[in-house]
Amino acid sequence: MKRDRSSLWYLVFLGYLFLQPAFDPAAGPLSWTVAIGSIVLFLAFQARTGAHPLPGHWSPALIALLGVLVVPVNAGGTVFFVYAAGSAGALLPRRAATLWLGGLTALTAASALVSTAPPPYVFLSIAPPLVSIWIVGLATMDEADRSREAAAMRVENARIEHLATLSERERISRDLHDLLGQTLTGIVVRAQLAQRLPAGDAAAEMAVVETMARDALTEVRATVSGWRQVSLDDELVVARDALAAAGVELEAVRDGDLVLTPSAESALALALREAVTNVVRHAGAGRCVVTLARVDGEVRLEVVDDGSGGSGADGNGLSGMRERITALGGTVRRVARGGTALVVALPERVAA
Numbered sequence: 001m002k003r004d005r006s007s008l009w010y011l012v013f014l015g016y017l018f019l020q021p022a023f024d025p026a027a028g029p030l031s032w033t034v035a036i037g038s039i040v041l042f043l044a045f046q047a048r049t050g051a052h053p054l055p056g057h058w059s060p061a062l063i064a065l066l067g068v069l070v071v072p073v074n075a076g077g078t079v080f081f082v083y084a085a086g087s088a089g090a091l092l093p094r095r096a097a098t099l100w101l102g103g104l105t106a107l108t109a110a111s112a113l114v115s116t117a118p119p120p121y122v123f124l125s126i127a128p129p130l131v132s133i134w135i136v137g138l139a140t141m142d143e144a145d146r147s148r149e150a151a152a153m154r155v156e157n158a159r160i161e162h163l164a165t166l167s168e169r170e171r172i173s174r175d176l177h178d179l180l181g182q183t184l185t186g187i188v189v190r191a192q193l194a195q196r197l198p199a200g201d202a203a204a205e206m207a208v209v210e211t212m213a214r215d216a217l218t219e220v221r222a223t224v225s226g227w228r229q230v231s232l233d234d235e236l237v238v239a240r241d242a243l244a245a246a247g248v249e250l251e252a253v254r255d256g257d258l259v260l261t262p263s264a265e266s267a268l269a270l271a272l273r274e275a276v277t278n279v280v281r282h283a284g285a286g287r288c289v290v291t292l293a294r295v296d297g298e299v300r301l302e303v304v305d306d307g308s309g310g311s312g313a314d315g316n317g318l319s320g321m322r323e324r325i326t327a328l329g330g331t332v333r334r335v336a337r338g339g340t341a342l343v344v345a346l347p348e349r350v351a352a
Helices: 005-023 029-051 058-070 075-091 094-114 119-195 199-225 232-245 262-283 316-327
Strands: 249-254 287-295 298-305 331-337 339-347
Touching: 005 029, 005 075, 005 119, 029 058, 029 075, 058 075, 058 094, 075 094, 075 119, 094 119, 119 199, 119 232, 119 262, 232 249, 232 262, 232 287, 262 287, 262 298, 262 316, 262 339, 316 331, 316 339
Parallel strands: 249 287
Antiparallel strands: 287 298, 298 339, 331 339
16 A cells, blocks of 8 residues: 555554553563564565555455464454555545455454454454444545546646647647738739839838738737737728739628627638638639628628639638637638628627
8 A cells, every 4th residue: 555654654553563462461472573573564565565556456455464364363463454444445446445344344353253362452453443444444445536536637637738739729820821821912912013013113012011021920929929809890901902902892891780799800800811812812803892791690701702713622721710610609601603702600699
């Protein structure tokens, strides 16, 4: 039975073995020898099993066996049945440990039949251990249950921490894709435009590119720190500039009475960003219509273009958008309407 320093006080009960040799005039040197020898064996066993615990029932069984061997010569050997009860309670499942307590109780009572000690010492060797077996056994069972629960809690906390780390990595990955996708697309478009402009106009265009890059750097830092809150109004401004640079006209229609929760607004703003990025990159559109309104118990964002439709497969951005919206109980649909229509819907109870 493994013990730490704070529980070494249990060893004081080994003094029980000296009761009969010290006070029974009929006790001879053998009783003293057995008392000292059994204590040495028990302490050696404790030291051995403390470093290398025995599996299953072996530890309580060997301690109980030591008691069986000692009792015929020294009635105080019943104290080992108490230690066996503690070992069973600490090492075995509660049901098995309870059966051990019952068996040790019967073994203690049967000790009266083999003990050679006078009646007073027989009584003292049986009555206290009969009670102590259950007190110590039940106490160590409870302690073992608490230790197992604490260990399980540590494992669960470690699992939750690991999942939280993975979730945070996925969040950063999605947000960086959504953030940098549109910004870098806009930078590329404006840089290409600057190459075709006269020197003065090109310098002005490159100043815009520098501003976009600095804004992107600020948002990257906010994304990594986890404190980025995205506004739909801000995203509409960015979307208008990005689409204008690509030669796409933007029409924005928004329900003026619609007030969104921060989480819903952030999710819809990032969805708008990804949708506009796809329009600029793939659609070949001349016009884009963005609509935000309440429809049939939903808050619905629609981004419709008149382009060629682009790729039908979901890229990383659309997959990340779908995960983010689904986490809020919403849906993402892409529909062909001459060009492409992206429809993002959130339950009104969540979004507004």
